Amino acid sequence: MVQTQKILPDKHCLYLCCLFFFAATRLPAQDALSIVKKADEKMRGNTSKMEITINTIRPAWKRSMQMKVWTKGKDFSMILITAPARDKGVAFLKRKKEVWNWYPTLERVIKLPPSMMNQSWMGTDFTNDDLVKEASVVHDYTHKLLGDTLIAGRPCYRIEMIPKPAAAVVWGKVVVCIDKTDYIELHIRFYDEDGKLINIMNAYEPKPMGDRIIPSRFEMIPLDKKGNKTEMIYTRVVFDEPIEDSFFDLNTLKTLR
Numbered sequence: 001m002v003q004t005q006k007i008l009p010d011k012h013c014l015y016l017c018c019l020f021f022f023a024a025t026r027l028p029a030q031d032a033l034s035i036v037k038k039a040d041e042k043m044r045g046n047t048s049k050m051e052i053t054i055n056t057i058r059p060a061w062k063r064s065m066q067m068k069v070w071t072k073g074k075d076f077s078m079i080l081i082t083a084p085a086r087d088k089g090v091a092f093l094k095r096k097k098e099v100w101n102w103y104p105t106l107e108r109v110i111k112l113p114p115s116m117m118n119q120s121w122m123g124t125d126f127t128n129d130d131l132v133k134e135a136s137v138v139h140d141y142t143h144k145l146l147g148d149t150l151i152a153g154r155p156c157y158r159i160e161m162i163p164k165p166a167a168a169v170v171w172g173k174v175v176v177c178i179d180k181t182d183y184i185e186l187h188i189r190f191y192d193e194d195g196k197l198i199n200i201m202n203a204y205e206p207k208p209m210g211d212r213i214i215p216s217r218f219e220m221i222p223l224d225k226k227g228n229k230t231e232m233i234y235t236r237v238v239f240d241e242p243i244e245d246s247f248f249d250l251n252t253l254k255t256l257r
Helices: 011-044 128-132 250-255
Strands: 047-057 062-072 076-083 091-095 098-103 108-112 141-151 154-163 173-179 185-191 197-209 212-222 229-239
Touching: 011 141, 011 154, 011 173, 011 212, 076 128, 091 128, 091 250, 098 250, 108 250, 141 173, 154 185
Parallel strands: none
Antiparallel strands: 047 062, 047 229, 062 076, 076 091, 091 098, 098 108, 141 154, 154 173, 173 185, 185 197, 197 212, 212 229
């Protein structure tokens, strides 16, 4: 009678198995971060120059605003209101973690404190942070891959973002759905610190703009204000044209036209 011998894995095999197990358990968080980073870089480019129309919609009225936007990486951005006439010339500057606002009628520059980042931007349903992006979706949050979903027929990653303890951010939690093919954010849900859903943002009409495909229209909907929403429509976008760092300073802020 032939006896079979049970082969036990040696210590080296067990050690390698443990390494592979722990690496596998950590991959989703790393994957989630890389997905968010790709989506963020897709919308920013190295630099960007944009012309945008914002429509603030209320049950009894609608107001339109036009603006020009310049960005460079994550640290620099400039926004200039070009219409309507009463707001023309109002401008915003972000340099790293500092944000300033210029009011030409007052001939005054105001530095915005972090406490104002969650306030309405120019009476819209976007916050100051949504527009000037003081918070970084890459560096100020931890990221967790929740699974897959479909948005407008497009397969998407569903990712939860929780602010890091030391981060000065507006939201208590953000859940974003990112298209798997083009890495564009198609649906975002914003929660307060108590876990209550406050705002929903949807993105529509992806199309080639500049050298990439991005949504050309966004819609921010506050859930506690029935009939309210704000549309952001990209009318012109140019990516990766050189912009000097010196453009993003207070002198430019006050003289920009």
